[in-house]
Amino acid sequence: MTLADHCYDLIRSDIVTGVLPPGQPLKMDALKVRYGAGFSPLREALNRLQADRLVDLASSRGFRVSSISLEEMWDVIQTRILIETDAIRKSIQYGDDRWEIDVVSSLHALSLQSQRLNELDRPATNEEILSLEKRHSAFHKALIASCQSQWLLSFAEKLYVETERYRFPILTDRKLNKKRNLNDEHTRLANAVTSRDADGAAALIEAHLLKTGETLENNFEIIFPDQNQLAAG
Incomplete structure (x- = not known):
């Protein structure tokens, strides 16, 4: 490095x-x-x-x-849906046993870290949250890793980076995500792709990303209280 x-x-x-x-x-x-x-x-x-x-x-x-806004956030999420639904269909079409194993193992690693944070009796540190985010990223990458398109993978990576700073405050405040069972959402996604259910997996990844957008929109002023002032300036 x-x-x-x-x-x-x-x-x-x-x-x-x-x-x-x-x-x-x-x-x-x-x-x-x-x-x-x-x-x-x-x-x-x-x-x-x-x-x-x-x-x-x-x-x-x-x-x-760079500044942030609800409009940009939704633009990124909607574009992620376009890219990742296509990529997940192609991964299901071309993925082999190694790909399925990677999906399952990345889900397990994500679930372990998520459980550790849920059991904390104190706020998680940035390092602990970043560890969770790293495993979350690895899981989403695994879902589409066998799409056989470097362009799709490159676009997906850039879009994921764009959404990270919007999502990070949600990871640090579990009250904002209390209405969601993210482990269940991720498990259903993994089951759909390993069952080779392309339509089901595409529908689940779209719903997963839309729920994230809705959670962010509903809490945007709480998460980013200074953003309106910055935009005005």
Whole structure:
């Protein structure tokens, strides 16, 4: 891993977890101190984050964390539905035994971490939540891994990254997700794909993503209380 890769991972994590909130200016001097890196690797990392749409560059103001909005959130979710329903159908068509095993094992890993967090008698740490998110990402990647299209996989990865910072506050506040049984949703998805039920799996992934969008919309002002002020500014 290069220093630029390391900076990219650290800054991306801080954006996703809200340490660097939407609209936050990303001044080079402050970044050098925070991440212990020089101008070149930081610039390379910020350019990559700009390609991921997590960072904006304004010629007069420099880099800043990209803003968020309900409109963008729904655009990303609806596009994810288009990409992932197609990819999951193709994975069911082309997937072999190894693919099924990966789906089941990634579901098990996700369920274990989810259970650990549910049993906590204290708020989960960012590190614990990031571990859950890593396993969640691995599960969703496993579902579509055998679609045999690098374009679909690339688009799916970019869109997943876009939704992470919207979803992270839900992961840290279990009260916001109390009406959902996410383990059941994930288990039904895994069962559908390993049963080779393409229509069922496509319907389940669409419903899963729509429920996430609805949860976020219903709690948007609670999760991002400063966003209207940022948009106005």
